[in-house]
Amino acid sequence: MNKQSPLVKTLFAAAAVVLLVPSILLAQANYDESKVPKFKLPELLVAADGTKIESATQWESKRRAEIFKMFEEQMYGRAPAAPKDIRFKVQSSKSALGGKAILKQVSVYFKDGQDLPAMEIVIFHPKGKGPFPAFIGLNFGGNHTVNADPDIKVPTSWMRSKKDNKASADDRGKSASRWQVETIVNRGYALATIYYGDIDPDFHDEFQNGIHPLFYREGQKKPTAEEWGSIAAWSYGLSRGLDYLEKDAEIDGSKVAVLGHSRLGKTSLWAGATDPRFALVISNDSGCGGAALNKRAFGETVKRITTSFPHWFCDNFDKYGNNEKDLAFDQHMLMALIAPRPVYVASAEQDRWADPHGEFLSVKHAGPVYKLYGKKNVPTGGMPKVNEPFQGDVGYHIRRGRHDVTLFDWEQYLNFADRHLQDK
Numbered sequence: 001m002n003k004q005s006p007l008v009k010t011l012f013a014a015a016a017v018v019l020l021v022p023s024i025l026l027a028q029a030n031y032d033e034s035k036v037p038k039f040k041l042p043e044l045l046v047a048a049d050g051t052k053i054e055s056a057t058q059w060e061s062k063r064r065a066e067i068f069k070m071f072e073e074q075m076y077g078r079a080p081a082a083p084k085d086i087r088f089k090v091q092s093s094k095s096a097l098g099g100k101a102i103l104k105q106v107s108v109y110f111k112d113g114q115d116l117p118a119m120e121i122v123i124f125h126p127k128g129k130g131p132f133p134a135f136i137g138l139n140f141g142g143n144h145t146v147n148a149d150p151d152i153k154v155p156t157s158w159m160r161s162k163k164d165n166k167a168s169a170d171d172r173g174k175s176a177s178r179w180q181v182e183t184i185v186n187r188g189y190a191l192a193t194i195y196y197g198d199i200d201p202d203f204h205d206e207f208q209n210g211i212h213p214l215f216y217r218e219g220q221k222k223p224t225a226e227e228w229g230s231i232a233a234w235s236y237g238l239s240r241g242l243d244y245l246e247k248d249a250e251i252d253g254s255k256v257a258v259l260g261h262s263r264l265g266k267t268s269l270w271a272g273a274t275d276p277r278f279a280l281v282i283s284n285d286s287g288c289g290g291a292a293l294n295k296r297a298f299g300e301t302v303k304r305i306t307t308s309f310p311h312w313f314c315d316n317f318d319k320y321g322n323n324e325k326d327l328a329f330d331q332h333m334l335m336a337l338i339a340p341r342p343v344y345v346a347s348a349e350q351d352r353w354a355d356p357h358g359e360f361l362s363v364k365h366a367g368p369v370y371k372l373y374g375k376k377n378v379p380t381g382g383m384p385k386v387n388e389p390f391q392g393d394v395g396y397h398i399r400r401g402r403h404d405v406t407l408f409d410w411e412q413y414l415n416f417a418d419r420h421l422q423d424k
Helices: 006-018 021-026 056-076 181-186 230-245 263-274 302-308 315-320 331-338 356-365 367-372 407-420
Strands: 087-096 101-109 119-126 132-139 190-195 251-261 280-284 343-348 395-399
Touching (some): 056 230, 056 263, 056 315, 056 367, 119 132, 119 181, 119 230, 132 230, 132 263, 132 407, 181 190, 181 407, 230 251, 230 263, 251 263, 251 407, 263 331, 331 343, 331 356, 331 367, 343 407, 356 367, 356 395, 395 407
Parallel strands (some): 132 190, 343 395
Antiparallel strands (some): 087 101, 119 190
């Protein structure tokens, strides 16, 4: 699946050029609240036929499906059903973190007879009596970057961050600060992570080198305009990771939180919306196409994201570039699709490209759906102060600093998980 075709080799150089586009566009972005266009958010609790939604039953039987279909066909793209012949193989299991944890590595095969694993999962869980609640998320640099343990396999998949597009053992533990493995284990949780490039390489190769071809119909060469882009594929991979966690006796599959940062925060939100088995959903600095309201056109915009990264969304989403006014949905509705499960959105003060205020507004304006389920502890006023999280039936914080995942972020996620996933 990860063999490089001639087309892909040609596109590698083009991908490097594309990566420069966001920095060029940054200078053109709007960071002035007075220049945010006037807009009206689409009605959350009014169905397409004008019916007012007044109960959770009405929401589930009528309005939720309407909203989900819009996101699926007009933004992220429709993914295939879970494969019936998926296979898992535990490749290794050993003591880790000075004897405090078990480290497992699991290969996932999406298709029967497939020689190459579709993806590799690395799992840390506490020693002792399980099952343990868990976090699952995709990583950017390879599983070996999450922790410096020398036995973690170095991926062979295409690597976006490298000049030769190959992972290096020299990067072991390079992203450890973003994952805080020991802190997570010490708090009684497991962590599962997957290199996102195992699922789909993060460049526009016409969907030839990721998992998409495994599911093409006879004669199909690429997804249709309403079928899955990379974000939906990465989300699909997270669900397949959950398929395994539900089978692992040391993990409580009913208490798995999905999380992601930046484009992988967009991914975690869509995973949470599409797969109700995720018990808690976390978005870290996900911005446009994730937690931030599209209609604000603040920082990154639909036009900029679909131009720079045309593979992330389905092709139907392109028509909303410089045309956010025609969107019949916005990201507060994505948050509402997760209800009544808890959702947590985090922003960073210096990360204006991701529009922290727009991220908060999505959380706030999803509140009416949570209230249909009797959830009352939702934001109703203005944004919380910096480094002063709001944690209730939904959560939000904006912290000091830049676009990143920090120990402060993880402390809030663990506190929120304690509130919602731990037995009282």
